[in-house]
Amino acid sequence: MNRNPADIxxxxxxxxxxxxxxxxxxxxxxxxxxxxxxSGKVVRLDELRRAAEELGDRYYRLGYFERTTEAxxxxxxxxxxxTRSELEGKIEEIRRRYGS
Amino acid sequence: MAPSATxxxxxxxxxxxxxxxxxxxxxxxHPPGHRRTxxxxxxxxxxxxxxxxxxxxxxxxAYGFDGEPRRVLYRVRFRQGDVWPAYESASEDFIEMEIxxxxxxxx
Amino acid sequence: MSHDHRHDPAKDEGPPSEHEILSRALQELLxxxxxxxxEQVRKRMExxxxxxxQRGARVIAHAWSNPAFKKRLLADGKAACAxxxxxxxxxxxxxxxxxxxxxxxxxxxxxxxYPRALLGMPPTWYKSENYRRRVVREPRAVLREFGTVxxxxxxxxxxxxxxxxxxxxxxxxxxxxxxxxxxxxASILTRDTLVGVALPRV
Numbered sequence: 001m002n003r004n005p006a007d008i009x010x011x012x013x014x015x016x017x018x019x020x021x022x023x024x025x026x027x028x029x030x031x032x033x034x035x036x037x038x039s040g041k042v043v044r045l046d047e048l049r050r051a052a053e054e055l056g057d058r059y060y061r062l063g064y065f066e067r068t069t070e071a072x073x074x075x076x077x078x079x080x081x082x083t084r085s086e087l088e089g090k091i092e093e094i095r096r097r098y099g100s
Numbered sequence: 101m102a103p104s105a106t107x108x109x110x111x112x113x114x115x116x117x118x119x120x121x122x123x124x125x126x127x128x129x130h131p132p133g134h135r136r137t138x139x140x141x142x143x144x145x146x147x148x149x150x151x152x153x154x155x156x157x158x159x160x161x162a163y164g165f166d167g168e169p170r171r172v173l174y175r176v177r178f179r180q181g182d183v184w185p186a187y188e189s190a191s192e193d194f195i196e197m198e199i200x201x202x203x204x205x206x207x
Numbered sequence: 208m209s210h211d212h213r214h215d216p217a218k219d220e221g222p223p224s225e226h227e228i229l230s231r232a233l234q235e236l237l238x239x240x241x242x243x244x245x246e247q248v249r250k251r252m253e254x255x256x257x258x259x260x261q262r263g264a265r266v267i268a269h270a271w272s273n274p275a276f277k278k279r280l281l282a283d284g285k286a287a288c289a290x291x292x293x294x295x296x297x298x299x300x301x302x303x304x305x306x307x308x309x310x311x312x313x314x315x316x317x318x319x320x321y322p323r324a325l326l327g328m329p330p331t332w333y334k335s336e337n338y339r340r341r342v343v344r345e346p347r348a349v350l351r352e353f354g355t356v357x358x359x360x361x362x363x364x365x366x367x368x369x370x371x372x373x374x375x376x377x378x379x380x381x382x383x384x385x386x387x388x389x390x391x392x393a394s395i396l397t398r399d400t401l402v403g404v405a406l407p408r409v
Contacts, residue, residue: 006317006318007316007317008316008336008339008340009314009316009317009339009340009343009344009367010316010340010343010344011340012340012341013336013337013340013341014337015337015352016332016335016337016338016341016349016352016353017331017332017335017337018332018352018353018404019331019332020330020331020332021331022331023328024219024227025218025219026219026223026224026226026227026230026231028252028255028256028328029230029231029234029248029252030230031252031255031328032248032249032251032252032255033230033233033234033237033243033248035251035255036243036247036248036251037237037242037243038297039251039296039297040242040243040247042242042243049317049318052318060336064319064331064334065226065230066226069226069229069230069233070226070229072230072233073229073233076233076237081236081237081240081242082236082237082240086236087232087233087236090232090235090236090239091228091229091232093232094228094231094232094235095228098222098223098228
């Protein structure tokens, strides 16, 4: 059977953390980024969902916004919005900015 | 197509296979790739609750295609007792979701 | 019982995580390439923070006060909101009504579809794997974890938002709210009552 890691309805699971832990600032910004790109039709939500599903086992090891960010990265690379080397360069630049 | 002055949740679907009240079964098939029909409902029998309209096929949109021609989308109601073995309650509980026409066959 | 312990800071503390850095990198690269501007993203953040979360309670309070609007809302949520002056953007809204015989609860098992333009961002529990796994199969047990008990003679309907439609629950208006204005009514329509894991309390 082909297993989509997102297709989990009906699986056995433990208790639910019923507290809403809200969102960090970067998560709100990531959400706004995603929304800007879908409203602008740069990417489609369906493509983002598919990219998240393609994370495979990694899907379960990531938090919600970590997952959506990795899916966005993979999709934008796939679409050729930038190259992997441009992305690595930008990540380095930001790391230096934070002194990390 | 000119945008409607009053946006609606529904689009017209005059050419369609099923109507409200029809008994349908979700196809039992597990194709690879992006699907919006959850595994837990495949093979289950339900009833058409509502016709939502025609929408581009998400299974195609997910890969950068335009999803045309549009597919008819229905809301289908299932009795929980028909979906899960040993459902938690004797109550008449239901689960409802949207299923695309190509995932349905008459029951 | 679900509480809103919102840690929504204006700025995050501590060193950024790998994913925060990645997200910033994506945004800045897209800005450098002219795909979007920082201002566009900032405006969307404001909408999600300040505008969207207030809407749901106001719409349902209006439905409680105005039977004709409620009827239109139940027939076509998006059109009713549009007529009332509320643009739900991409959300095709279906409003489902609680009655003495029926209680509704919403989920998206496949991801986190949610009427964001009506309710704002979904709570962390809604997006959690355990809620997505369990509420379709054992809604009564899940509702008990939220402190909500639905009697056996009331039917539960779970709505899995798995395709193009988005859902909001219209709770039953409780006794003791007679004569309340819409602002008072909105004050008891918490987000959790509109997703169906809680009941409005006077």
